[in-house]
Amino acid sequence: MPNSALTGTHHHGRHHHGHTDAHDDHDHDHGVTIGTDDPDHPLWERDQIVLTSVGIDIGSATSQLLFSRLTLRRLGRELSSAFAVVDKRIVHESAVALTPYAEGLRIDEERLTALVDQAFQDAGIRADEVDTGAVILTGEATRRSNARAIADLFAARTGRFICATAGHDMEATLAAHGSGAVARSERDGARVLNIDIGGGTTKLSVAEAGTVRSTGALHLGARLIVVDASGRIVRLEPAGRRLALSLGLDWSSGDQVHAAELAELAALMADTVVATVNGTPAPLDGLDWLRLTEPLTEHGPYDAVVFSGGVAEYVYGRESREFGDLGPLFGRALAERSGRLPGPVEDGGGTIRATVLGASQYTVRVSGNTIHISDPDLLPLHNLRVVRPEVELPETVDPSSVAEAIGTHLARLDADPADALVLGFRWSGLPSFPRLDAFVEGIRRGLSARIAAGGPLCLLFEGDIARTVGGILLDQGLTVPVISVDGITVGEFDFVDIGAVLPKSGTVPVSLKSMVFSL
Structure with missing residues (x-):
């Protein structure tokens, strides 16, 4: 991809914005500076983060960008407490342009890059002033031969963008939120x-x-x-x-x-x-x-x-x-x-602007005493897409029902066994061994295709069961690496970075990036 506004260097830390009238001049802390390898950064201690974010929507017919200012506030006093978006403000909307196609089955990279660069210029925002963002390819654009490569380049060259090539069901879900x-x-x-x-x-x-x-x-x-x-x-x-x-x-x-x-x-x-x-x-x-x-x-x-x-x-x-x-x-x-x-x-x-504003981002610390990481050398992992199957957990857990719920959900989201995913679950009820053993067996069955592909298997739990689940998976003969983390609440349109274990504290930094919609 040619050099563009999205390939610029990002300068971390506090700095002053000199935007147009739509952007109030002020200092703010950039959530992206809370790095997974920087546990001593003062933003760990802050209760509020203000982010400049951009949403890039590349669709069958049209492409567009939305620039926004997002304010996040910590919900609790602990460093493991989540942040929530408490204010969101659109600061610039690009013109809605026809998606550029080249001869054959390709998106025209040069013209698309020019479209993005022009939007940044019109917004009066530099690449180093953008903290987070989301790149979404939808509709016929996803079926062009270079579609995924373009999306991945946008995400990889910035390091701050989450990227999704939306299948039909995911696109329908995105539209329901954006509309x-x-x-x-x-x-x-x-x-x-x-x-x-x-x-x-x-x-x-x-x-x-x-x-x-x-x-x-x-x-x-x-x-x-x-x-x-x-x-x-x-x-x-x-x-x-x-x-x-x-x-x-x-x-x-x-x-x-x-x-x-x-x-x-x-x-x-x-x-x-x-x-x-x-x-x-x-x-x-x-x-x-x-x-x-x-x-x-x-x-x-x-x-x-x-x-x-x-x-x-x-x-x-x-x-x-x-x-x-x-x-x-x-x-x-x-x-x-x-x-x-x-x-x-x-x-x-x-x-027509039923799309994402961009992405919020914050980082929490998770205690290393309650998680299971079978191979620490696999960390850090970046931009794991969260999927959240709705699993029923009655008093007697049925492994087949758990497996079916997982398989159905992955199919609905057009998930491929090789995709970088993390499965999020909400545990309810007593954590007795029979219930947990049946639950874990259901996870193993439901993720059999991913396990056959070689893993690693990444799991997030709201309940305090991550270490136990990891141990049971090993007892059941699982041979692929397992990363099981708890104390994290995630949603369907979240992406997660899991950092390396911090040697001084034994904690694991987890960055959560969430798509944010205007409505």
Whole structure:
């Protein structure tokens, strides 16, 4: 990747910002300076951290950056106490630009780098003033041949960015948070359906009481077909061609198409979305291939239906410009069918900017007396993505149920056995040996593919059971390295750094980085 704003050197410590009017001039402590190898840094003792963060969203159709100021406050007096985001403020929004593609199946690295550099320049923020950030690739952008390499480069060259290449279900979950659907469901105890439509895919999610209960995705998006001012096709994705064929339209790149034909195609797309969220048959036979995931497991009626993504701008009538794609026709067709949706349409406010603000970051110390690290030479580990299976722990724990919950959750998140993950669990009930032994057996079964890949197996627990779990795994014959840490509360969109054991105190520094949403 060419040199860019994200490859600059970061100068740790306190410094003064001289930003534009959107950035108040003030000194602040950068959370990134609490290094996993710097236990004596004075910020260990601080109760408040202010971070400058950036969220970079690279999607099928558009890419954008959001710069924010995040304030974190320690929740307790101990150095192991977590921090919470108590204030978040957007300080700059970049222009929403079309994601640049090169010939073939590649994202244009040079043009993407230029887009990022321009956003930093417009924000009046230097690379060395950014503490944390998140890079998210979604939709068709994830299927480009160099997509993951670009995301990893952004993350690796800064050392301060978490990176996620979102599969369909993760993208749907991200959209539910970014659009405000999850916040709305938590605030009002409501059931909210979020429909997020981008350039290549439509993501569906059901949020209830602050939790995403079900997700799904369809291969329907605004930029499956793009025409120039004369109506000639300049971009035709395979899914767009196949969908057109279902209407008897045998299109190829370079063909001339008529406005009425595009409107007919957009109407079919809207009818398919409406049928899917209602759980009714598709408007035409032979459209099962449009479903990219299993159907939603939750069904209406809903207290609210919220649209997000680029097409939402047309659903809500906030955008009138045309970019040669199906966005305007698709959005208006959905608006015309709003009465057939399984709930009243509400404006969540997220729409095209239903993305992350960036990432919060803080570090805690965990006592070395309560954890299990079978091979200390493996540490430090960086940017482990947290996954949190919902495991039921009745009085008699069933290993098969634990294994099934873990396997189902990993499948929903499109997790690969080779991915750098840490599994987070909430323990409840008595820590008796029979219960723990059954629980650990379930973990071992549920993570069998990861174990076969050679590990290491990284586990986090809210309860004080990490050392015991590590010992039981060894007793059950596990041969891959195990890193088991407790006293840590994590969420679904967290990333974790686990530092090396500090020789003086015997503690282990754990840095938690969390995606932060604007709504």
